Amino acid sequence: MDLGTKSCGFAITDESEIIATSLENFLMEEGDFQAVINKIREYTKEYKIDGFILGYPIKISGEKSQRTFMVENFKQLLKKNFNIPIMLINEQYSTKKAQEIMISAGLNAKKRKGFKDKLAAQIILQDYLQYYKDKWGKND
Template identity: 35%
Template sequence: MARILAIDYGAKRCGIAVTDESQIIASGLTTVDTKDLLSWLEEYMGDEEVELFVVGEPKRLHGEPSESEKLITPFLKKLNQKFSDIPVKRIDERFTSKIAFNTMIESGISKKKRRNKALVDQISATIILQDYLYNR
């Protein structure tokens, strides 16, 4: 079975999480500079089989799209052009950064490491992927 790959898309960097090959466990993989994301995905997919992309869908409290969606839409078009055989599922990502930060506190990660926004993005991608796995 192929993996599912989740992306927490951001203006500067993107958190990446993947499942195991059985699609049971979501794990944070890395953080990639946004400008390098498509080339990173191409390289990753040369080594790993991916059957689905799960991309966070940023929304405001009342459910309307946030300003970040304007950045994600062009990326999704490029993603679909480059990997047209792999479907994309969108998952509501409201509060994932807050949940990620709280998870870091609860797990005993030091204050210095909690300031690492790349780690927050990676954990956020993992939360997005876990949400997808739980609700599919």
């Protein structure tokens, strides 16, 4: 997931956990994280979900930002609502990578806005699958 204040990008992996695929750029009222929880509830009914990968925004300096604290609070909300492991993954540059991919694909600014968060979620999940899954396994 790529959580923002007004949207959340969702991605899912195949059963063999090799390929990440973007699902949705979910729009919500600013700060309405219960709406995100409700959307996740729908996904847990539709898909076999055995872990959450949540983008974790850390500054280059290693310091936490307001968004970092927002994600930490959302992680606690996830824990209260689901008995599923949660892993925070450094999301540094995921949105920038998503923008670069969309520009390379020739998408105009309006279309990029609609795809940005779900593509960033896909990049975060793919990074987990490639770099972290075997090393750390699932944890929370």
